[in-house]
Amino acid sequence: MSAKQKILIVDDEPDILELIEYNLKKENYQVFTANNGEEGVSTAKKVLPDLIILDIMMPKMDGIEACRILRSMPEFKHTFLVFLTARSEEYSEIAGFNVGADDYIAKPIKPRALVSRINAILRRTSQTEEVVNNKLEVSDLVIDREAYLVFRAGKKIVLAKKEFELLYLLASKPGKVYTRDVILKSIWEDSVVVTNRTIDVHIRKLREKLGENYVTTVKGVGYKFEAGM
Numbered sequence: 001m002s003a004k005q006k007i008l009i010v011d012d013e014p015d016i017l018e019l020i021e022y023n024l025k026k027e028n029y030q031v032f033t034a035n036n037g038e039e040g041v042s043t044a045k046k047v048l049p050d051l052i053i054l055d056i057m058m059p060k061m062d063g064i065e066a067c068r069i070l071r072s073m074p075e076f077k078h079t080f081l082v083f084l085t086a087r088s089e090e091y092s093e094i095a096g097f098n099v100g101a102d103d104y105i106a107k108p109i110k111p112r113a114l115v116s117r118i119n120a121i122l123r124r125t126s127q128t129e130e131v132v133n134n135k136l137e138v139s140d141l142v143i144d145r146e147a148y149l150v151f152r153a154g155k156k157i158v159l160a161k162k163e164f165e166l167l168y169l170l171a172s173k174p175g176k177v178y179t180r181d182v183i184l185k186s187i188w189e190d191s192v193v194v195t196n197r198t199i200d201v202h203i204r205k206l207r208e209k210l211g212e213n214y215v216t217t218v219k220g221v222g223y224k225f226e227a228g229m
Contacts, residue, residue: 010040037061056085071100
């Protein structure tokens, strides 16, 4: 990589910070560290990292609150945020995704697996998608925003307007988990008659028209688009 991408690690365990920092520096990333949520938010404002790794359980300010604060700032709207925690309960993952996390990595840390995951996250927008003339090209799909048409391996697939918008939202960031709340606000805005069931129905219709392998359900959270399937 020509310019080093910046990664901020926020964790109150010195051994974890040292292990992750060492392995990411070997990958030619520019690495910054912080020991708690408050320090993490402060450091993020100064260095504007490309990706932030946040532990959930920390003193002064936990990772959930730090993520909520960062996502409320315009400069971090599109920054990758990854949670790192020893907690395996489902509600922790749901809480993380609900405040805007892009991914979730469990302790104990496996350095090679961690580095591979971080590399994949930072490649998402550049490698798996390309937008040319209002056309999103991802996996074997071409999604034409102006014509509201989708082509799979050159074959035209006609979607209803909301089906198309839902697919475009998910495919615009492959691998990113979109919560039901985010989907509702993005696609249906402030409609009072729309429920979670509406999303499920549209997802089912997308799978019927495109195949089962593009949209993945993240239990208790929402949905994501899987590129390269």
